[in-house]
Every structure is written in C-alpha cells, then in structure tokens.
Amino acid sequence: MMEKLLVVATIAYDAIETPFDKVPKVLGGAATYIALAASKFKINCGLVSVIGYDFEDHHLELLRNNLINCDGIELIKAGKTFFWSGKYHDNMNIRTTLYTELNVVEKFTPKIPKYYLDSKVLMIGNLDPRVQLEALVQVKNNAEFIMLDTMNFWIKNSRDILDEVISKVDLICVNDEESRLLTNEVSLINAGAKIQKMGPDYVIIKKGENGSILFGDNKIFVTPAFPVNNVIDPTGAGDSFAGGIAGFLSNNSINFENIKKSIVYGTVLASFTVESFGVDSLEKVSNIELQKRLNKFKDLTSF
Numbered sequence: 540m541m542e543k544l545l546v547v548a549t550i551a552y553d554a555i556e557t558p559f560d561k562v563p564k565v566l567g568g569a570a571t572y573i574a575l576a577a578s579k580f581k582i583n584c585g586l587v588s589v590i591g592y593d594f595e596d597h598h599l600e601l602l603r604n605n606l607i608n609c610d611g612i613e614l615i616k617a618g619k620t621f622f623w624s625g626k627y628h629d630n631m632n633i634r635t636t637l638y639t640e641l642n643v644v645e646k647f648t649p650k651i652p653k654y655y656l657d658s659k660v661l662m663i664g665n666l667d668p669r670v671q672l673e674a675l676v677q678v679k680n681n682a683e684f685i686m687l688d689t690m691n692f693w694i695k696n697s698r699d700i701l702d703e704v705i706s707k708v709d710l711i712c713v714n715d716e717e718s719r720l721l722t723n724e725v726s727l728i729n730a731g732a733k734i735q736k737m738g739p740d741y742v743i744i745k746k747g748e749n750g751s752i753l754f755g756d757n758k759i760f761v762t763p764a765f766p767v768n769n770v771i772d773p774t775g776a777g778d779s780f781a782g783g784i785a786g787f788l789s790n791n792s793i794n795f796e797n798i799k800k801s802i803v804y805g806t807v808l809a810s811f812t813v814e815s816f817g818v819d820s821l822e823k824v825s826n827i828e829l830q831k832r833l834n835k836f837k838d839l840t841s842f
Contacts, residue, residue: 544789545655545682546573547587547674548664548778549644550594550612554624555772555816557631565817566598568621569664569688572775575821576782576808577662578605579829582789585655587611587674589647591619601822611652618643631773632747649674662686662785663708664778668693668701675707684793686785687711687739688777694720706738710798712781714745727752728759741798743784745777753802756795762802765810765836772816779812779821780805807832 551568555561570588577584585608594614602609622640627633647670661682663671671687678685687708693701694717705711711734713721718730721737727744731754734742741755750763783805784798791797807829814820 542582542789543658544577544582544584544660544785545658546570546662547649548573549621550588550590551621551623555774556626557772558629562816569778571818572778573662573782574607575605575818576779577786578607580786580790582786585611587649587651589613589643591643592616594620615643631770651677657681660684660785660789664688665690668697668704671704684709691717691720708739710741711739712743718744758795760799762806765806767810767813770813773813776809776812780809783808807836
C-alpha cells in the first residue's frame with residue numbers, strides 16, 4: 540500500500556509578466572505545484588481545494604493523469620476560480636502583485652475525504668490561518684508529519700490564530716523575509732531557532748536563489764539553489780520545493796537526515812519549475828531527468 544500525502548491548498552489561474560514574456564492565463568496555485576512535485580515519488584496524493592465554474596476540465600485531467608486524487612476538490616458552480624496576477628522585475632527575486640481575485644477561495648472550508656484523514660504527511664499550503672486550523676482539526680493527530688506554509692499578509696493580520704496553527708505543526712517553511720517578520724530577528728540563524736520555540740521541530744527558511752537553511756535536532760543544514768541558465772518564471776518554485784519535501788518524506792522515515800535529502804529533491808524540482816510559465820516544465824519532468832539533475836547537484840556541492 541502506498542503512503543498517503545494530503546495537500547490542502549489553493550488551485551488558481553495566474554496572469555504573469557516577466558522581463559522576457561507574459562501569459563494572460565496559466566494553471567497555478569500552491570496545491571497544483573505541490574501535488575505535481577510530490578507525484579514524482581509515486582505516492583497516493585490527495586488534493587483538498589476549491590475551484591469555480593471556469594476551471595477547465597483538461598486541467599483536472601492533467602492532475603489525474605499524474606495519479607493525483609481530486610475527490611477533495613470542491614466545485615462551486617456559482618463562483619470563479621481564484622485568480623492572481625503578478626509582474627516580475629529585472630531582478631526576478633522581486634515581484635509586484637497587480638491584483639488578486641479570491642473568488643471561491645474567500646469562503647473556502649476544507650472538506651477532507653475520510654480516506655485521507657490517516658495520511659502519513661499533511662501539507663497545508665498558504666491559506667487563511669482559520670482555514671488551516673479547520674484542516675488540522677479534521678486530521679487531528681492522525682498524520683505522522685504536518686508541514687505548513689504561510690505569508691507576510693497572515694503574519695501581519697492574523698497573528699494570534701497563525702501562532703496557534705504554527706504550534707500544532709512539525710515543520711514550517713517560510714522565506715527569509717517572513718522569518719524576520721515572525722521573530723523580529725535580523726539574523727536568520729536566530730530567527731530559525733526562535734521559530735522552533737513556537738512549536739515546530741523543524742524549520743526551513745528559503746532564501747530564493749541563495750538556497751535554504753534547515754533547523755532541527757540542534758543541527759543546521761544549508762543548501763544552495765540549483766543553478767539554472769534560463770529562469771523564465773519563478774512562480775510556484777517555493778511550492779514545488781515544498782512538494783518535493785512532502786513527497787520524499789511520504790515514502791521514507793522522518794528524521795533530520797531524511798529531511799536533508801528531501802530538501803535536495805525539493806531544490807531540484809523547483810529548478811525545473813522556473814524553466815517555464817506555469818506547471819509545464821514540472822509536469823513533464825521524467826525520473827531520468829530528475830536523477831541526472833540530482834547527480835549534478837551532488838557534484839556541485841561535494842568537496
């Protein structure tokens with residue numbers, strides 16, 4: 540029997556502009572990137588999310604064709620799918636949100652299918668902390684390992700309930716800016732240690748093109764990013780990174796050493812994601828291509 544991964548996050552359509560090109564509508568959303576990255580590990584992955592009447596059937600088929608269970612995706616026929624538009628600047632680490640249409644996500648209440656309540660790993664994407672807490676209440680203590688993502692908006696505007704959510708998870712994955720906002724620390728080393736005291740055993744701080752830092756078990760592990768020649772669209776890289784971690788851990792015992800390995804997989808999968816708009820490059824990654832890039836990453840970081 541395959542281990543189960545449950546992903547609770549958004550499915551969206553994005554409009555993206557970069558210095559190189561722009562697309563008016565492309566499949567996106569944290570759930571999409573997380574699940575497609577995790578699907579490379581041949582696990583039983585289920586999505587809990589919400590879509591509107593405008594969501595195209597072939598995009599559901601794309602998920603199902605990658606062995607992703609879509610039974611937990613709720614269709615609201617009276618509403619539109621979550622939509623986000625953003626513009627990246629010459630420095631692709633900097634982007635401006637042009638507009639966000641919450642649409643069906645605004646009143647989203649996660650409804651987790653009974654057969655996913657005992658999932659080994661639960662990955663809760665960047666959502667309103669109230670929604671994150673609703674997912675946690677349903678799963679209770681059934682999941683062996685719970686991962687969390689959040690963002691500046693929730694840190695600034697929903698801190699009390701976010702702190703409650705953070706106290707209930709095993710791993711939180713935030714970027715450097717978010718870690719500093721959470722802790723009022725300038726040093727990422729101090730920030731990581733302080734976030735651990737909030738509840739999670741493990742903390743990952745993402746640094747964009749500068750890689751990531753893992754904190755846990757009184758240890759620190761630093762990983763560079765995988766060098767990519769042509770970054771087309773950074774959207775979804777962080778979610779692909781998290782999906783790689785969740786997918787790997789769903790198939791392996793969970794400890795510091797295996798989280799280190801999972802971060803390498805997540806880093807490499809994120810490197811594929813940025814090579815195209817949307818999920819195109821990530822979805823097409825073969826096991827051979829993944830292994831080749833993993834071997835190259837090992838050569839780049841061994842001494």
